[in-house]
Amino acid sequence: MKFEHCIRCTICVENCPVFRVNPSFPGPKQAGPDAERFRSEKDKTVDHWVMLCSQCKRCDMACPCGVEPAQIILRAQQRYGSEHPRSAAHLLFANNFYLSRLGSVTAPLANRFAGAGIGKKILRRAGITTYIPFPEFSFKTMKKQTKAAGRGSRKVAFFYGCFINFYRPDIGARIIRLLESLNIDVAVPPQWCCGLPALGNGNLDLARYFARKNVASLSDYVDAGYDIVYSCTSCGLCLLNDYQGIMEIPRAKKIAQNAYDLHEYILRLIVEKDIRPAFGEVARCVAYHIPCHLRALKIGYPAAELMKMIPALECHLLDDACCGLSGSYGFKKTNEETAVQLGRRAVSLIRKTGAGSVVSDCGSCRMQLGGLSGMDALDPAEIICESLGIDVKGKKPAAR
Amino acid sequence: MSLIEYDAIVIGAGVAGLTAGTLLAEKGKKVAIVTAGEPTACLSTGCIDFCSNMDNPEEAIAALPAHHPFHLVTKTQIHEAFYDFKRRMAGAGLSYTGDTNRNRHVLSAIGTFKTTCLTPETMQASPQNEQENIHIITFSGLKDFYPGYIISRLKNASFSTYDAGISTTMGLASLFEDENFLETFLLWMEKQNIRENKIAFPAVLGLESASAVKKTIEHRLERPVFEIPTIPPSMPGRRLFNCLKDGFRRAGGVIYWDWQATGAEKSGRLIEAVITGSHGRPNSLNAKAFILAAGSFVGGGLRAGHSNIVENIFDLPVFTPGKREEWFEQDYFSVNHRIGRAGIIVDESFRPVEGPWDNLYACGAILAHVEALKNGCGHGFALATGRAAAESLLEAGR
Numbered sequence: 001m002k003f004e005h006c007i008r009c010t011i012c013v014e015n016c017p018v019f020r021v022n023p024s025f026p027g028p029k030q031a032g033p034d035a036e037r038f039r040s041e042k043d044k045t046v047d048h049w050v051m052l053c054s055q056c057k058r059c060d061m062a063c064p065c066g067v068e069p070a071q072i073i074l075r076a077q078q079r080y081g082s083e084h085p086r087s088a089a090h091l092l093f094a095n096n097f098y099l100s101r102l103g104s105v106t107a108p109l110a111n112r113f114a115g116a117g118i119g120k121k122i123l124r125r126a127g128i129t130t131y132i133p134f135p136e137f138s139f140k141t142m143k144k145q146t147k148a149a150g151r152g153s154r155k156v157a158f159f160y161g162c163f164i165n166f167y168r169p170d171i172g173a174r175i176i177r178l179l180e181s182l183n184i185d186v187a188v189p190p191q192w193c194c195g196l197p198a199l200g201n202g203n204l205d206l207a208r209y210f211a212r213k214n215v216a217s218l219s220d221y222v223d224a225g226y227d228i229v230y231s232c233t234s235c236g237l238c239l240l241n242d243y244q245g246i247m248e249i250p251r252a253k254k255i256a257q258n259a260y261d262l263h264e265y266i267l268r269l270i271v272e273k274d275i276r277p278a279f280g281e282v283a284r285c286v287a288y289h290i291p292c293h294l295r296a297l298k299i300g301y302p303a304a305e306l307m308k309m310i311p312a313l314e315c316h317l318l319d320d321a322c323c324g325l326s327g328s329y330g331f332k333k334t335n336e337e338t339a340v341q342l343g344r345r346a347v348s349l350i351r352k353t354g355a356g357s358v359v360s361d362c363g364s365c366r367m368q369l370g371g372l373s374g375m376d377a378l379d380p381a382e383i384i385c386e387s388l389g390i391d392v393k394g395k396k397p398a399a400r
Numbered sequence: 401m402s403l404i405e406y407d408a409i410v411i412g413a414g415v416a417g418l419t420a421g422t423l424l425a426e427k428g429k430k431v432a433i434v435t436a437g438e439p440t441a442c443l444s445t446g447c448i449d450f451c452s453n454m455d456n457p458e459e460a461i462a463a464l465p466a467h468h469p470f471h472l473v474t475k476t477q478i479h480e481a482f483y484d485f486k487r488r489m490a491g492a493g494l495s496y497t498g499d500t501n502r503n504r505h506v507l508s509a510i511g512t513f514k515t516t517c518l519t520p521e522t523m524q525a526s527p528q529n530e531q532e533n534i535h536i537i538t539f540s541g542l543k544d545f546y547p548g549y550i551i552s553r554l555k556n557a558s559f560s561t562y563d564a565g566i567s568t569t570m571g572l573a574s575l576f577e578d579e580n581f582l583e584t585f586l587l588w589m590e591k592q593n594i595r596e597n598k599i600a601f602p603a604v605l606g607l608e609s610a611s612a613v614k615k616t617i618e619h620r621l622e623r624p625v626f627e628i629p630t631i632p633p634s635m636p637g638r639r640l641f642n643c644l645k646d647g648f649r650r651a652g653g654v655i656y657w658d659w660q661a662t663g664a665e666k667s668g669r670l671i672e673a674v675i676t677g678s679h680g681r682p683n684s685l686n687a688k689a690f691i692l693a694a695g696s697f698v699g700g701g702l703r704a705g706h707s708n709i710v711e712n713i714f715d716l717p718v719f720t721p722g723k724r725e726e727w728f729e730q731d732y733f734s735v736n737h738r739i740g741r742a743g744i745i746v747d748e749s750f751r752p753v754e755g756p757w758d759n760l761y762a763c764g765a766i767l768a769h770v771e772a773l774k775n776g777c778g779h780g781f782a783l784a785t786g787r788a789a790a791e792s793l794l795e796a797g798r
Contacts, residue, residue, distance in 0.1 A: 009440075009443055010443075010632045010633045011437065011438045014442065014632075014638055023571060060658060062657075062658075064437035064438060064439070064440070064698075066437075240680055244679050245679075255680075256680030256681075257680045257681050264403070271403050271404070296658065298656065300403070300656055301654070305403075305404065317649070
């Protein structure tokens with residue numbers, strides 16, 4: 001929040017994916033530091049266009065002066081959200097966690113609804129787009145396991161995130177198997193939505209509610225000697241930055257000090273020579289689309305380092321394009337055109353590499369890029385599991 | 401201790417840093433660049449000035465004051481830096497024109513001429529004198545681009561305005577890469593009955609495929625087309641940055657974004673790691689050697705206080721041109737402000753003198769006595785010293 005450091009160089013604007021394709025959005029400079037000078041505590045906000053920002057954070061990363069326009073806009077979004085009636089889509093997506101819980105419990109029905117013509121019509125009426133298929137709810141969600149069993153060298157508390165939980169628990173199960181195969185014991189603590197969807201839809205109170213519950217649960221695990229491992233880079237960024245930043249959650253620093261990206265964690269153990277995974281050949285050519293929020297984590301690209309260790313794997317790294325979906329952002333009718341145009345750009349970069357499949361850490365990037373390209377979209381953990389022979393059913397390979 | 405130990409870490413992703421990093425990566429080194437944000441190169445015209453205060457850049461460099469750091473680079477190194485850059489850019493689809501012994505002119509948005517050494521393909525046909533016959537196309541509502549300024553100075557120029565529905569350089573560049581837009585636009589152009597020999601555009605002819613867009617327009621209108629650089633967002637500056645960045649990546653380099661180095665871990669005469677701020681665990685990156693290419697004041701490598709000038713990462717001694725009241729001239733637009741001389745003094749191997757570090761090098765705008773504005777030696781100096789610093793690091797066997 002250092003808007004007075006802005007020298008108006010426009011580098012943020014050049015990096016804004018939304019500005020590039022949507023002329024209604026004035027760009028991060030105007031929506032951020034410029035408008036901030038005119039935001040008064042007394043007057044009701046009128047800057048409705050702040051809601052067009054997708055919070056990809058590319059402006060924060062590009063700014064040479066440390067201004068963080070996305071943070072300024074995020075605060076303006078919360079204020080706008082609290083002062084104006086929210087649209088149906090904003091309300092629904094802020095409560096994504098509860099909605100998904102419902103969807104998952106009624107999975108066969110909910111999926112049929114979302115896939116059918118009438119369902120799509122209702123979704124569109126509510127301001128939700130259907131240009132890519134809505135992800136299918138999984139009836140089975142992640143099973144809690146409050147204590148790590150086994151005698152591994154380390155204990156991990158796995159923060160799986162809503163995407164894995166409600167849509168792809170099979171990936172979650174595989175990640176657990178992967179960690180166990182590396183002699184790590186895994187607990188699956190009680191956990192809630194990280195809060196990012198609520199924040200992104202202008203509901204700071206709900207985001208704080210989720211964050212407090214998560215911090216209470218996870219800090220017990222930290223106290224008991226667990227490392228926290230997250231696999232969704234957006235959940236990770238929220239846990240690390242937003243809990244301490246805009247949400248001001250007490251004890252959040254403790255979580256940030258002990259939370260690791262899954263691939264960062266594995267890479268760390270390899271570098272420290274704690275583990276020596278025997279990577280087998282994976283004869284694939286993949287395009288690794290770096291999620292914007294992984295860039296913002298400032299930890300480099302650890303999954304890329306791991307994939308470099310896999311024999312026969314050809315990996316093309318792409319970090320210049322935002323996929324455009326940005327969680328629930330692209331699912332809103334008002335943002336559909338922006339999301340589709342950005343998605344097509346990202347897909348054209350992927351096609352240029354000649355890769356056979358897309359790899360990305362972020363579930364929503366995979367949804368968008370897989371949906372628009374028709375290609376397989378995989379989590380890097382899936383490639384690593386393939387290399388280590390950890391199969392779909394999660395059979396544990398011989399200890400290495 | 402960071403996860404990965406690099407052979408070299410370059411601080412700064414500008415022209416100097418990317419040039420140094422690319423050379424090291426091409427020589428098989430494991431290189432990372434850390435950067436606080438995107439470089440000031442993005443704000444530039446994309447032209448490469450080696451030394452533009454005379455007609456012949458080579459002679460101009462030779463005539464620089466004895467303590468100018470350009471003298472630390474040999475003539476061969478300057479040539480190699482020049483041809484390497486041309487080769488890399490041509491490979492990236494953005495050819496540059498120019499010679500080391502002759503400067504060229506580029507028409508500016510206010511109708512004056514900028515002197516430079518290397519120009520991107522899209523500015524190659526820029527007029528070399530005020531008599532040339534040109535027709536300027538501008539776009540409704542485009543901010544900070546007024547052909548009237550140019551016409552007041554170039555008597556044989558005229559202009560027409562196209563309404564593209566978008567009034568920003570970024571937005572227009574996006575449109576020009578859309579085939580349907582380009583076709584509609586070309587049909588409009590053909591109806592204008594332009595009589596002049598050359599057609600000028602503000603620099604908005606695309607971001608990724610500007611050369612191809614320019615060629616398409618030239619082909620259809622059967623005469624040379626050129627771009628006039630704009631104030632930021634400057635598409636030619638961004639194209640330059642993108643091409644250099646992609647080249648570094650292709651050579652195997654890694655970039656850490658939003659990674660503002662705030663300090664260093666040191667041991668004896670060696671720098672072991674650079675550190676950045678973090679919400680959680682300390683975040684550091686280890687390497688065997690470091691190149692400081694963080695730029696000067698605007699780039700963030702130097703910081704001026706009320707009475708002193710500091711370099712914040714390694715706390716190197718900074719050459720300060722006298723007392724604060726001597727830093728600035730009375731005339732705001734003067735190119736002689738003494739503050740332009742501030743910076744790090746390096747020896748012939750590009751290591752900071754008086755600094756106790758064996759594995760630290762510096763290059764680009766952070767060096768003392770550069771006076772880039774006065775001498776017109778911004779990007780060219782960065783290319784040459786970036787290359788020389790990397791070569792020095794390699795020679796030392798690091």
